[in-house]
Structure formats: C-alpha cells, structure tokens
Amino acid sequence: MTESDSPEPSATNKAVAPGELRIDSVRHADTAVLGLTGELDTATAPQVLSAADLALASHPTALVLDLEGVSFLASAGLTAMIAIQRQAAPDAVVRLVAASRVTLRPLQLTQLDQQLPIFPTLQAALNSVD
Amino acid sequence: MENLHRLGVAAGEADLPQLRRDLRDWATGAGLTPDQVEDLTLASYEIFTNVAEHAYPAGVAGTFDLEAATTDTHVDVSVRDRGTWQTPVPDTSRTSLRGRGLLLARSVANDVRVEPGPSGTTVHLRWMLP
Numbered sequence: 001m002t003e004s005d006s007p008e009p010s011a012t013n014k015a016v017a018p019g020e021l022r023i024d025s026v027r028h029a030d031t032a033v034l035g036l037t038g039e040l041d042t043a044t045a046p047q048v049l050s051a052a053d054l055a056l057a058s059h060p061t062a063l064v065l066d067l068e069g070v071s072f073l074a075s076a077g078l079t080a081m082i083a084i085q086r087q088a089a090p091d092a093v094v095r096l097v098a099a100s101r102v103t104l105r106p107l108q109l110t111q112l113d114q115q116l117p118i119f120p121t122l123q124a125a126l127n128s129v130d
Numbered sequence: 131m132e133n134l135h136r137l138g139v140a141a142g143e144a145d146l147p148q149l150r151r152d153l154r155d156w157a158t159g160a161g162l163t164p165d166q167v168e169d170l171t172l173a174s175y176e177i178f179t180n181v182a183e184h185a186y187p188a189g190v191a192g193t194f195d196l197e198a199a200t201t202d203t204h205v206d207v208s209v210r211d212r213g214t215w216q217t218p219v220p221d222t223s224r225t226s227l228r229g230r231g232l233l234l235a236r237s238v239a240n241d242v243r244v245e246p247g248p249s250g251t252t253v254h255l256r257w258m259l260p
Contacts, residue, residue: 018148042179078230
C-alpha cells in the first residue's frame with residue numbers, strides 16, 4: 001500500500017510493537033492532544049514527558065492526554081501525568097481520556113481521578129474545553 | 131501448570147517489559163480471571179521497578195529472582211532481591227509522587243507481604259483463584 005492509497009491514514013489503527021508507545025500529537029484549536037498507543041511504563045514515560053514539553057511550548061489552553069489506546073498503565077505513567085499537569089499550570093489545563101479498566105483502575109486506586117479530570121471519549125474532553 | 135522461575139533477572143529497565151509479558155502469559159494459563167491477570171501483571175511490574183529503582187545503590191547492576199507458583203486455591207508471585215529494600219512511604223496525598231507503585235500493588239493483590247532478610251528482601255503477592 002502506498003501513501004496515496006490512504007490520504008487520511010488513521011494513526012490509531014496502526015499496530016505498536018510490544019513494549020513500545022506511540023504518541024500522536026494533534027492540535028484542535030487551542031487544545032493540544034497527545035494520543036497514546038501502547039504500553040505506558042517506566043521505559044516509555046519519558047517519551048510522554050518530552051511530547052508534553054513540545055506540545056506545551058506552543059501555548060495551548062488545554063492539553064488532552066488520550067489514553068484510549070493504552071494497553072498497560074504503571075505508576076511511572078501516573079507520575080508523568082502529574083508532572084505534566086504541574087508543568088502545564090497555570091496556563092493550560094490537563095485532561096485525560098480513559099475508559100478501559102486497565103487505565104481507569106490505576107487512576108482510581110491512587111485517587112488521581114480526583115486530581116485529573118477524566119473523560120470517556122476524546123470528543124467529550126474536547127467539548128469540555130472552552 | 132508449571133511454576134515460572136526466573137533467576138538473576140537484571141533489575142535494569144530494559145528487561146522488565148518482556149518479563150512482564152512472560153508473567154502475564156503464565157498467569158493467563160494459571161486459571162485467573164482476565165481482570166486478575168491484569169492486576170497480577172501490574173502489581174508484579176510495580177515490584178520489579180521498585181527493586182530496579184530502590185533496592186540497589188546507584189550504579190550497581192542488581193538482580194532479582196522471580197517465582198510464580200499456583201496451588202489449588204491461589205497464585206503466588208515472589209520477587210526476591212539481594213539488596214536493601216526501601217519501603218516507599220505509601221503517601222496517598224494528592225501531591226505525592228512517591229510510593230504509588232506499592233500502593234497499587236497492595237490495592238490489586240489479595241495479599242502483599244514484604245519479608246526483609248539478611249541478604250535481601252522478598253515480596254510475596256497472592257491472588258485467590260476464582
């Protein structure tokens with residue numbers, strides 16, 4: 001398949017190798033979105049921090065971390081999200097998209113769901129950003 | 131169901147994702163529910179990374195032993211290091227960045243026991259079979 005066959009490739013459908021994390025950075029108006037696909041652990045958390053650095057450099061008013069494609073979420077990933085929230089404040093708010101047990105459970109058990117607003121879909125997260 | 135033994139695993143981050151997947155595959159065959167397999171994978175990985183980050187002095191390439199065993203009633207995962215376990219303070223305050231790994235492990239396992247010894251520390255995790 002050549003690139004011309006799919007002018008609008010759906011990045012989220014591409015496979016990610018085990019142990020890897022892919023980050024798709026998209027901008028919706030004043031909101032930066034990082035779509036994460038793969039495993040978020042001690043090995044891959046630094047990638048998220050770097051991607052957030054880059055996204056925040058363009059001064060969005062909101063940063064959405066879309067965890068819908070995350071198949072494993074360890075405490076290192078939670079720590080990264082809190083660090084990103086701290087870094088973004090007060091200029092940008094951080095919102096999460098999470099609906100699966102594998103992502104929601106660690107967030108809830110550590111009570112980070114009380115600190116980071118969580119939305120079931122990317123659209124819901126985008127709609128909440130005014 | 132054979133037990134899973136891994137002796138002298140390098141506590142460096144590079145090997146941990148693969149070990150996590152091996153353990154998940156083993157647990158899937160051990161009779162746990164899919165949710166329990168998810169929990170076992172997360173809790174065990176948090177213990178691995180705690181060893182990697184805290185059991186050995188900086189610059190020391192430490193190792194640990196993993197044993198996963200099943201009985202008629204439960205599944206046990208043991209992680210034995212040869213260093214000095216530092217029990218993270220399970221501080222659940224909103225701003226704490228430390229201690230989430232052990233907090234997560236304690237939250238998702240049916241039982242967690244930290245057994246300090248003269249030549250290292252063993253962490254025992256247990257799940258009851260459904």
